[in-house]
Amino acid sequence: MDWLFPLAGLMVGILVGMTGVGGGALMTPLLILGFNVPPIIAIGTDLLFAAATKTVGTITHGWQGTVQWRMVALLALGSLPATLLTLQYLAALQTNIETMDSIVRSTLGVVLFLTAVLLICRQRLISLVNSCITRRDSNRQNNNSQDSNIIALLTVLAGVVLGFIVTLTSVGAGAIGIVILSLLYPRLETAKIVGTDIAHAVPLTLVAGIGHFQLGSVDTQLLLWLLLGSIPGVYIGSRMSRLMPEKYLRVVLASILFGVSYQLMT
DSSP states (O other): OTTHHHHHHHHHHHHHHHHSOOHHHHHHHIIIIISOOOHHHHHHHHHHHHHHHHHHHHHHHHHTTOOOHHHHHHHHHHHHHHHHHHHHHHHHHTTOHHHHHHHHHHHHHHHHHHHHHHHHHHHHHHHHHHHHHHHHHHTSOOOHHHHHHHHHHHHHHHHHHHHHHHHHHSOSTTHHHHHHHHHHSTTSOHHHHHHHHHHHHHHHHHHHHHHHHHHTOOOHHHHHHHHHHHHHHHHHHHHHTTTSOSHHHHHHHHHHHHHHHHHHHO
16 A cells, blocks of 8 residues: 555646646645544644645746745745744644544544635635726825735734644645735736745745654655655656646646545534
8 A cells, every 4th residue: 555655746746837826735635535644643744745746846936046045035034933832732632642632533524614715716716816906096196115024024924824724734835825915916917926835835834844754744755655646746846837738737626625624513
């Protein structure tokens, strides 16, 4: 059965490279429901898995010029402190493994459901934001400096939310992060949204994964098997990100996530 782990890594890696979505959202529930890995071990292992695969994706997107590094820095300014605080919370829960697994499993189910909703509603939300911006710009004088400061603050706060969610569930760095960035920066092209989100996920998942490793919730052998398939997968997916429309993939992913979230919450 070990050969199934590289295959799972390959499939998830391709999706991550193409859309920025699918790392934790697919790998973590796959490990829990498909391979019977304990929830906290699946999350800790997946975080380091994501850090490695998205490093490859970041290099590829960086070569293509699709990473906005200032946005990455703003997100990390909020996400990394939130990650450290969440790790302290998990360390306090270690005295009661059953309670910790229950909290992690139910939170993961809720986050996966939210991820599925955002995948489906993403374009409508972006269109609504664009129309609001257009009406606002037509009704007032130019005030770009104030707007830029507000967007920067909201980007840092978005990082705080992502830091908490990703560290607790390993989900959100892709799907939720991309939707948030799309709403904050609706005029930025999709490839740059994806590249920026992947680049931010690297420090976030690396810090969270190292914290989980120190808590003893990482299976290193499982991690190596997953990376064996995911590293070529994420490279392939990143090269395909400009060529293949992602709207059909989002519908498929959302359908899967709805089913998985139901399984985790029941």
